[in-house]
Amino acid sequence: MAKIALKVDVDTLRGTKEGVPNLARTLERFGLKATFLFSLGPDHTGRALKRVFRPGFLKKVSRTSVVEHYGIKTLLYGVLLPGPQIGQQAAAEMRAIDKAGHETGIHTWDHVEWQDGVRHKDAQWTTEQMQKSWDRFIEIFGHPPATYGAAGWQMNEAAFTQLDQWGIKYSSDGRAEPNLMPYRFALPSGKLKHVQYPTTLPTFDELIGVDDASEFDAAKKILDITQSNPNDQVFTLHAELEGQKLLPAFEALLAGFLNQGHDPVTMGELHRSWEATKQLDKIAQLPLTWGEVANRSGELIMQKN
Template identity: 55%
Template sequence: MAHIVLKIDVDTLRGTREGVPNLIRLLESAHARATFLFSLGPDHTGWALKRLFRRGFLKKVTRTSIIEHYGFKTLMYGTLLPGPDIGIRAVNAMRAVAKEGHETGIHTWDHVYWQDNVRMSDAVWTKRQMKNAYTRYIEIFDTSPVTHGAAGWQMNAHAFRQIDRWDMKYASDGRGNAPHYPIVDGQRLNHVQIPTTLPTVDELIGINGLDADGVLEYLLTLTINVEKDHVFTLHAELEGQKLAPLFSKLLTGWTDQGYSLVAMEDYYSTLDLKKLPAHSMVWGRINGRAGELILEGATPTL
């Protein structure tokens, strides 16, 4: 049976408190399991407004109704309002995920700060941000995190190597076609990258007039070949709130197509690690998303 890995990015306080419980209910109804990746420190979502000057971002804001999905108050965090500490204010919602049997992992410490700065940051900056998230995760869950999924698919070489130092067996930090070992600065690392393979809802909605029903139909068309595994990234702020009906229909559609809906750890356990290729990590663009992000590159000869 082919798999669709459900990877849930949780970016904000509102998404953690409101979107996460909704997603737990939807997953339970579909008998599905998922990986929830948490932002564990301050919510500075308002800092993202400076991206209005980035190519493609204003267009994305317009077509995805960002104010409606995130809420006006959330968009003021870090500007007119102080950024609340998500790991303190929403600890019960996070623990409920583990209690319900879903996998949990690290998304980031400060979502916007990481996404806007990590690419050009040094080892000291990167280690500090990742250590903050790692320490807070242990405080919340009383165990070490087993996986990582970068905010905005933004990474640097130091961050990839830190995942190895944490002895994580797998992570999902970029976009691509299939699981692989990452090559960074010419070195093959030890952990497996499980990249997001499907476009996200916010990359599709509003493109060529696609509404929620159009996005549903398009995604189900992409997964009609049930011999291929996929990784789908969703957001607690979107599919956990206004777009919950769309996600519910996606779960039903994928089940009807014959997929097993699983968490990252479930999928990792099925992989033949000795047969996985190694791919370089490169920067590139994805349709519907502003700026560059980490992609699975060509397979080099080592």
């Protein structure tokens, strides 16, 4: 039926060293590949605590057991403990994913700093952050990234322009309603070349705890959306969640996708399937717009046709 791209956001050192190998083993058992997007600079997860004043943040934290999933040590990074360099301390785990045939790309340099600040930063700050991530990626993998996926679904115009300058052909930096409709950006500075494949399915942490839903209830709700749905989708998971405590529920979700007849793929495979049908010649050129997603705090990049 449909292709469902599996996009793995890797935010922390613990997620890279523990969650990523766990997910790799699970995917191998299913005979599947995914796209892993790595945070490559310092792990400053503890600094995210300043989001406590953002509407909806405390509710999300209480629903998803942040301490249980991330661990006390990770939540102290950048506050009471120095933030470790993820790309240096977990390079072996990253290379193992690449060697296993999964698609690898850039998530960010400093996840917290990017997610909380990039929307209002200038071009110089943005390109410096992105160049750091690019240089570290090349240092680790020895080849350019295949794709990109913004931390926290946050970008700015300079960041999107940089993707074109890098030669990135496809990226997943925003959100959209279920049923994938790829698009290109038409910004004040001009039309961009790369194709955007927004996340279309809700994430586990947006569903768990809502009406007392468990992680397996969350998987079922996602499968309710994809049941008998012929449209392509993008599903974002996190190495810190589905790669650790939520792994059994993610396995149930994968089994469900396959039982429904869907084809879980990498972002690259999804892009090539759209290229092969020449549908990319007809996709919309859209402005950069923002909106809210149910059960997630703050505004995100949102596709609005």
